[in-house]
Amino acid sequence: MAEQAQEKLPENVVFIGRKPSMSYVLGVITQLSNGQKEVFIKARGRAISKAVDVAEIVRRKFVQDAKISNVEIGTEERQLENGQKINVSTINITITK
Amino acid sequence: MAEQAQEKLPENVVFIGRKPSMSYVLGVITQLSNGQKEVFIKARGRAISKAVDVAEIVRRKFVQDAKISNVEIGTEERQLENGQKINVSTINITITK
Numbered sequence A, B: 001m002a003e004q005a006q007e008k009l010p011e012n013v014v015f016i017g018r019k020p021s022m023s024y025v026l027g028v029i030t031q032l033s034n035g036q037k038e039v040f041i042k043a044r045g046r047a048i049s050k051a052v053d054v055a056e057i058v059r060r061k062f063v064q065d066a067k068i069s070n071v072e073i074g075t076e077e078r079q080l081e082n083g084q085k086i087n088v089s090t091i092n093i094t095i096t097k
Helices: A002-008 A021-033 A045-062 B002-008 B021-033 B045-062
Strands: A013-015 A038-044 A067-079 A085-096 B013-015 B038-044 B067-079 B085-096
Touching (some): A013 A021, A021 A038, A038 A045, A045 B045, A045 B067, A045 B085, A067 B045, A085 B045, B045 B067
Parallel strands (some): A013 A038, B013 B038
Antiparallel strands (some): A038 A085, B038 B085, B067 B085
8 A cells, every 4th residue: 555655756856655765765855966956755654763863864974065844743634444434644754955 | 961961940831752743642632631831842863753743632632722832943952971072962942832
């Protein structure tokens, strides 16, 4: 399901999943190197901590002129396969170069 | 170590640790009910996701006039017992009533 969502995302959105942090770091750096002025790092639930790691690693180790220009948190309602609805926390970190 | 740090914190700071989310939610609600206009929810590493859950549960379910007025992310250097230094991501969520 995450994979499907990812296909629809615009280029400058990096959605954090189960891969190691460094593969998302690479994704963000690639966007910024390709001329994107703004990259959005998005995550849900347990992946939120990893999203913060990714933003911090990009800013501190790789793209020194990048800034965390905005951090938003929220809640999304998701429907489980059995029809039950659950609330999941979300984060949206904006990195600006 | 977390316990020690907690003792020194001012009243309107809730530091997220290993307890269930609801005990921190209760902590934040108590502060807001006691007249605090601003409560800071802080967490490091894996606890960052739980910090977002706590802020969102307070705002959506318990204190409807509370707002997430600021979200900051950062990095802290911590020294392990063997002397090795590691970087840990941090979050600081401000809830304002």
